[in-house]
Amino acid sequence: MSGSTIIFYMLAALTLVSGALAVTTRQIFRAAIFLLFSLIGIAGLYFWMQYDFVAAVQIVVYVGGITVLIIFSIFLTQQAGDLLPRQKMGRQVFSALAAFCGFALTMLQLYQYSFKNTTAQPVLPTVSNIGDRMLSVDENGFALPFEVVSMLLLAALIGCIVIALRSKPATT
Incomplete structure (x- = not known):
């Protein structure tokens, strides 16, 4: 090794x-x-x-x-x-079931996917190439997933604010 x-x-x-x-x-x-x-x-x-x-x-x-x-x-x-x-216990079982289903779907997709050899030259991971690829709107670009992740982070930020502002119940 x-x-x-x-x-x-x-x-x-x-x-x-x-x-x-x-x-x-x-x-x-x-x-x-x-x-x-x-x-x-x-x-x-x-x-x-x-x-x-x-x-x-x-x-x-x-x-x-x-x-x-x-x-x-x-x-x-x-x-x-x-x-x-x-x-x-119901939440724990549901979480384990969701994790198992996600893992099973991932393995199913990997099993069904046919990997193809390519003759294309690899793209160098420079800042310019990464920026062009991430923000382009053609079929090789990632502008839509970039915006979806931005919305997800905004939702997480709002959720954190809601959780932080929630008051604790009074203990007697």
């Missing part, structure tokens, strides 16, 4: 284990820290594949921006030490 393979498996393990711990822990601050490590693992995979620009954007935007924003919002709402409520 080569050193490159070992590095890949270590980064993949860091990403998967941290992601699993982020969604299974009941302590919200620890979930944010595990999310941080998972995103760092993804950035490491980008560096490993020599996509330096995408890795740098991953670190600056997600690790440096989104995760720090989540941690600050946890501290500002003064819920850093609180345990998240234990979910009902």
Whole structure:
């Protein structure tokens, strides 16, 4: 086994284990820290594949921006030490069923997809090429998914504000 393979498996393990711990822990601050490590693992995979620009954007935007924003919002709402409520069994079963169905659909699509060899030259991952590809509206562009992700982030921001403004029930 080569050193490159070992590095890949270590980064993949860091990403998967941290992601699993982020969604299974009941302590919200620890979930944010595990999310941080998972995103760092993804950035490491980008560096490993020599996509330096995408890795740098991953670190600056997600690790440096989104995760720090989540941690600050946890501290500002003064819920850093609180345990998240234990979910009902019905929700746990539905979540496991949804994860299994998503995994099964992904495997089904991979099984049915026919990979084709290409003779086209690879596009260099420069800032100019990434920008042209991301914002073009032709069949090879990603302008529509870019806008959909923007709307998703806006909805998540509004949801965070609603959750932060919700008052805690009075304990007697």
